[in-house]
Amino acid sequence: MKKIINDSEQVVTEMLDGFASAYPNDVRRLQDTTVLVRKDAPVKNKVGIVSGGGSGHEPAHAGYIGEGMLDAAVAGEVFTSPTPDQVLEGIKAVNGGAGVFLVIKNYTGDVMNFEMAAELAEAEGIEVEKVVVNDDVAVEDSSFTTGRRGIAGTVLVHKIIGAKAETGASLEEIKATADKAVANVRSMGVALKPPVMPASGKPNFELNEDELEIGVGIHGEPGTERKAVSSANDIAVELTDLVLKDLNLTESDDVTVMINGLGATPEMELYIVNRKVQEHLQEKGINVYKTYVGNYMTSLEMAGCSVTLLKVDEELKELLNQPSKAPAFKV
Amino acid sequence: MKKIINDSEQVVTEMLDGFASAYPNDVRRLQDTTVLVRKDAPVKNKVGIVSGGGSGHEPAHAGYIGEGMLDAAVAGEVFTSPTPDQVLEGIKAVNGGAGVFLVIKNYTGDVMNFEMAAELAEAEGIEVEKVVVNDDVAVEDSSFTTGRRGIAGTVLVHKIIGAKAETGASLEEIKATADKAVANVRSMGVALKPPVMPASGKPNFELNEDELEIGVGIHGEPGTERKAVSSANDIAVELTDLVLKDLNLTESDDVTVMINGLGATPEMELYIVNRKVQEHLQEKGINVYKTYVGNYMTSLEMAGCSVTLLKVDEELKELLNQPSKAPAFKV
Numbered sequence: 061m062k063k064i065i066n067d068s069e070q071v072v073t074e075m076l077d078g079f080a081s082a083y084p085n086d087v088r089r090l091q092d093t094t095v096l097v098r099k100d101a102p103v104k105n106k107v108g109i110v111s112g113g114g115s116g117h118e119p120a121h122a123g124y125i126g127e128g129m130l131d132a133a134v135a136g137e138v139f140t141s142p143t144p145d146q147v148l149e150g151i152k153a154v155n156g157g158a159g160v161f162l163v164i165k166n167y168t169g170d171v172m173n174f175e176m177a178a179e180l181a182e183a184e185g186i187e188v189e190k191v192v193v194n195d196d197v198a199v200e201d202s203s204f205t206t207g208r209r210g211i212a213g214t215v216l217v218h219k220i221i222g223a224k225a226e227t228g229a230s231l232e233e234i235k236a237t238a239d240k241a242v243a244n245v246r247s248m249g250v251a252l253k254p255p256v257m258p259a260s261g262k263p264n265f266e267l268n269e270d271e272l273e274i275g276v277g278i279h280g281e282p283g284t285e286r287k288a289v290s291s292a293n294d295i296a297v298e299l300t301d302l303v304l305k306d307l308n309l310t311e312s313d314d315v316t317v318m319i320n321g322l323g324a325t326p327e328m329e330l331y332i333v334n335r336k337v338q339e340h341l342q343e344k345g346i347n348v349y350k351t352y353v354g355n356y357m358t359s360l361e362m363a364g365c366s367v368t369l370l371k372v373d374e375e376l377k378e379l380l381n382q383p384s385k386a387p388a389f390k391v
Numbered sequence: 392m393k394k395i396i397n398d399s400e401q402v403v404t405e406m407l408d409g410f411a412s413a414y415p416n417d418v419r420r421l422q423d424t425t426v427l428v429r430k431d432a433p434v435k436n437k438v439g440i441v442s443g444g445g446s447g448h449e450p451a452h453a454g455y456i457g458e459g460m461l462d463a464a465v466a467g468e469v470f471t472s473p474t475p476d477q478v479l480e481g482i483k484a485v486n487g488g489a490g491v492f493l494v495i496k497n498y499t500g501d502v503m504n505f506e507m508a509a510e511l512a513e514a515e516g517i518e519v520e521k522v523v524v525n526d527d528v529a530v531e532d533s534s535f536t537t538g539r540r541g542i543a544g545t546v547l548v549h550k551i552i553g554a555k556a557e558t559g560a561s562l563e564e565i566k567a568t569a570d571k572a573v574a575n576v577r578s579m580g581v582a583l584k585p586p587v588m589p590a591s592g593k594p595n596f597e598l599n600e601d602e603l604e605i606g607v608g609i610h611g612e613p614g615t616e617r618k619a620v621s622s623a624n625d626i627a628v629e630l631t632d633l634v635l636k637d638l639n640l641t642e643s644d645d646v647t648v649m650i651n652g653l654g655a656t657p658e659m660e661l662y663i664v665n666r667k668v669q670e671h672l673q674e675k676g677i678n679v680y681k682t683y684v685g686n687y688m689t690s691l692e693m694a695g696c697s698v699t700l701l702k703v704d705e706e707l708k709e710l711l712n713q714p715s716k717a718p719a720f721k722v
Contacts, residue, residue, distance in 0.1 A: 062583045062600070062694060064623045064660040074623075075659045078666030082650075082682040118658035119685075137571070252393045255657075291397045292405075319413075324655035326586075326691045327449035328406045330397040335409030351413040354450075354719075355686070360657045363393060363692070388685075390721035 061259035068258040072115045072135055077092040079122050083387055087175040089126050094118045094135040094142060095150040096122045101131050102308065108132065108154030111163040111218060112147065113170050113250070114139040116255065116360045117278060120215065123388025124270070129222035129388065130163075138258055138360075139279045143167030147177030148377055151186060159187035159231040161238070165210030165219055166194040166278075181293055183385035189231045191238035193217050196370065197306045198275030198284055209277050212320040212357040213245035213368045219389060228252060238278035241376060246307050248299040250365030252289065255359045274298065278359040292329065296336035299367040304344070307369055318368035323358035325365055330354070349377055356388070359367070392592035399589040403446045403466055404595040410453050414718055419457050425452045425466040425714065426481040432462050438556045438565055439485030442494040442500050442549060443478065444468040447586065448609060454719025455689045460553035461717065463492075468690075469589055470610045472500030478508030482517060490518035490562040492569070494548055496541030497525040498610075520562045522569035523608060524548050526578040526699065528637045529606030529615055540608050543688040544576035544699045547711070550720060554713035564591065572707060578636050579630045579699035582607035583620065584655065586690045605629065609653070609690040623660065627667035631699040638700055639665070645680040646672070647711060649699035654689035656696055661685070664696055680708055687719070 065071050076096060089096050095112075102108060102375040111121045112134030130230035131154035133377030136142035139163045160181065171192060178188040195213030198300035202209060220241045224234050236311045252272050262279040265271060272290070309315065319334045321327065330353050341348055349372050357366075372380070384391045396402050407676065408425060411420040418432050426443075442452045445463030452464035462485035467473035482491045495505045502523060509519040526544030535538060551572045553649065555565050580636075583603050585594035595611040597609060598604060603621070606614030650665045653660065661684050672679055678702050704709065715722045 062580075062603075062620060064583070064626055064696065065663055066622045066624050071659060071663065075662040075664050077666070078662030078669075078684075081669040082665050082684050116657070116659065122437065123658075250395075252395065255608065260574050272393075289393060293394045293397050295395055323657055324692055324694075325395065325684070326447070326654055327400060327454075327689065328447065328691070329447070331406040331409030332396055332402065333409070335405050337411040338409075351447065353409075355414050355658070358497070358658065360659070361655055361694070363655075365395065 061256060062129055063258060065137065065258055071258050072137055075115065078133060090153055093149045094146050095132055095153065096125055097132040097383050098125055100158035101154045104156045105158050106156050107158045107229065107231055108156060108160040109163065109222050109225050109373060110134065110150045110154060112142050112150065112159055113165050113331065114141060117273065117357050120152035120357045124218045124386045127384035128226055128382055128384035129218050131390060141167065143285060144173045144176035147174050148180045151177060151181040151188065155186045159189065161221065161231060161234050162188065162190035163214065164190055164192045166192050166207055167204045167209065167281045168206060178389060187231055187330050188319045189235045191217065191242055193242050195245045196277065197246050197248050197302055202277055202281040204279055204281055208260040211249065211278050212318055212366050213247045213370065216245060216318060216358045217241045217372050218381045219384060220376055222384065223379040225381065238377065244371040245368060246303045248300060249276060249301045249364050250261045250274050250295055251322065251362055251364035253363035254280055255323065255362040292332045293336045296333045297340050300340050303367060303369050307371060309346055309371060311345040316350045316370040316372050318349055318352040318356060319365045320357055320368060321355040322362040322364040323355065324361040324363040330365055337367055350380060353376065357362050366389050392587060394589060400634050402589050403468055405583045406446065407466060407716065409663055413575035422469065422482055423526065424480045426463055426482050426484065427456055427478050428463040429456055432485045433487035435487045436489050436491045437487050438560065439487060439491040439555055440483045440494065440556050440563055441465065441485060441491055443473050443481065444496050445472060448688050450719035451688045455546065455549045455717045457715060459557055459713055460720060462626035467497060469528035469592055472504045475504045475507040475511060478505050479511045482508060482512040482519065486517045490520065492552065492560055492562060493521035494545065495521055496525045497523045497538055498540065499537060500534045512645055515580050518562055520566045522573055523572060524573050526575050526576045527608065528579050528633055532607055533612040535610055535612055535680060542578045542580060542609050543649055543697050544578045544701065546687045547576055547647065547649060547701050548572045551707055551710045553715065554710040557713065563609060568706065575702040576661060576699060577634045578697050578699040579633045580607060581605050581626055582653065584694035585611055586654065588691040609688060620691055623663045625666045627664045628671050631668050632669050634698060634700050640677055642676040645678045645703050647701040647703050649683040649687060651688055651697045651699065652686040653693040653695045654686065655692040655694045661696055668698055681711060
């Protein structure tokens with residue numbers, strides 16, 4: 061197995077320490093947990109924003125910790141939900157008296173464990189609200205999910221409600237904005253090469269040398285179609301059209317675009333995809349308000365990318381432009 | 392070949408268009424060139440900073456265009472220096488009357504072509520100064536280079552002199568700061584998997600399934616040693632010690648650390664390496680002032696990483712902390 065690791069059972073804890081030691085003035089690890097929090101957490105009278113999920117999606121989720129974005133990120137093992145007690149530690153650490161808001165990607169384990177943590181926190185007197193992100197239009201149900209999966213669009217939700225929380229918004233106001241963001245964000249991905257699991261040293265699915273798969277999930281969940289590797293332009297149009305079909309845009313709508321690399325995709329390829337996505341949207345009369353290109357929600361060394369569109373109104377635009385000090389999403 | 396591209400001969404031009412269309416308010420492409428510049432270039436009375444080199448190292452160099460960093464990035468074909476006429480276009484476009492400063496990575500083609508462009512610009516009455524970055528301690532001479540190669544440390548040089556230029560510093564003052572930064576920055580890399588060239592569809596070197604190579608260059612130039620894949624801790628210590636041996640630090644020195652991914656390395660692995668680098672420096676009594684972890688200077692989908700140390704005095708610290716609006720290096 062070609063990985064720069066020490067012990068496959070220690071990858072998460074060593075990564076968390078490596079992350080905390082990279083940003084000692086901004087982030088700290090809660091001792092004996094898999095939780096990283098803003099150094100200054102809890103921020104008094106601000107709603108604390110907590111996200112997290114399985115590891116292997118870096119820079120998600122720890123890279124989004126910082127003023128203007130997340131207060132805590134809770135890490136599970138690779139591609140495995142964090143346990144409720146870990147999520148609870150995160151909630152408790154960032155509660156500054158105004159309650160805590162959870163951003164959950166729609167995977168069965170995550171939803172169950174974050175909800176259980178919310179119940180435990182409420183039993184301790186902490187008010188908790190949540191949103192479940194399900195931006196992936198690929199499949200309705202999948203090996204990890206009932207309903208649609210949450211993928212790269214989650215990062216835009218983090219940004220939006222992180223900014224909202226900094227304004228002093230209440231839990232209810234944050235919930236309303238989060239619901240709006242989730243209702244207006246859609247993504248679709250393609251994989252060219254699978255990720256290799258640290259524990260087994262094996263790829264978690266197989267693709268022939270000339271094959272790609274449309275709609276693969278960020279844990280290698282099955283997609284919708286396998287076919288010969290096609291051109292960047294074809295891929296860009298196919299992914300964008302699948303997203304557009306579901307988003308019901310009209311010509312006067314503004315969108316934010318995210319071209320997300322899944323881990324091992326050269327950035328050059330992401331920009332080549334972006335070129336066609338922009339051209340295609342322009343041809344359809346859809347105005348692009350802002351574009352993000354890079355590795356935002358990865359799947360270890362999976363090769364491929366996803367296209368995310370978020371329909372933005374004035375509130376969402378303003379929140380996207382607010383400052384963020386998160387290492388992986390500085391504005 | 393598993394790449395998301397259209398035509399291997401069009402990858403650079405399509406990438407440049409894709410980059411410009413991602414940041415239309417910040418960056419523009421000079422028509423019929425491979426040059427991207429700050430949207431507001433030339434900035435009057437500010438020294439223009441120009442860098443560039445072969446493509447395939449994204450986000451270098453275009454990702455570093457922006458207020459506080461580069462004014463222009465000139466792209467060559469994949470792993471190939473840009474031609475003098477292209478560099479000249481970049482110089483002319485960012486000359487705001489205070490001259491232009493070139494940051495060149497030490498490869499024979501780059502040095503020759505940037506120097507020729509400088510001469511042509513001077514013949515047109517534009518004052519030009521330059522620095523050649525040679526931070527890679529791996530080998531003295533290599534297939535692309537006389538002397539040491541320039542790799543990820545170049546990004547820190549961009550940041551430092553980009554900030555210096557924003558203060559209104561003269562060409563001579565920028566030259567002095569650039570020389571200081573170059574004199575104090577060292578890097579060392581390791582490769583686990585080669586990059587695949589878009590033109591040939593072939594990897595540009597071969598490594599056995601259980602092998603890594605220490606000291607490989609960012610164009611796949613030969614390194615210093617091949618051996619069995621070892622632990623992240625061993626790799627971190629080996630790379631750091633090779634850098635330290637050359638940097639002559641004393642216990643009271645402060646350093647900036649960059650853990651750079653070469654393209655296909657999961658970010659998780661970079662943080663695991665960072666953990667050990669920080670621990671190792673701490674044991675040696677070396678104080679880390681700031682740390683950067685991510686894909687800063689890549690080699691298409693090469694797997695591996697590099698460790699860069701920059702010894703920082705008060706001036707360099709202050710310049711690193713100044714704002715940068717470059718998409719790939721926001722502060």
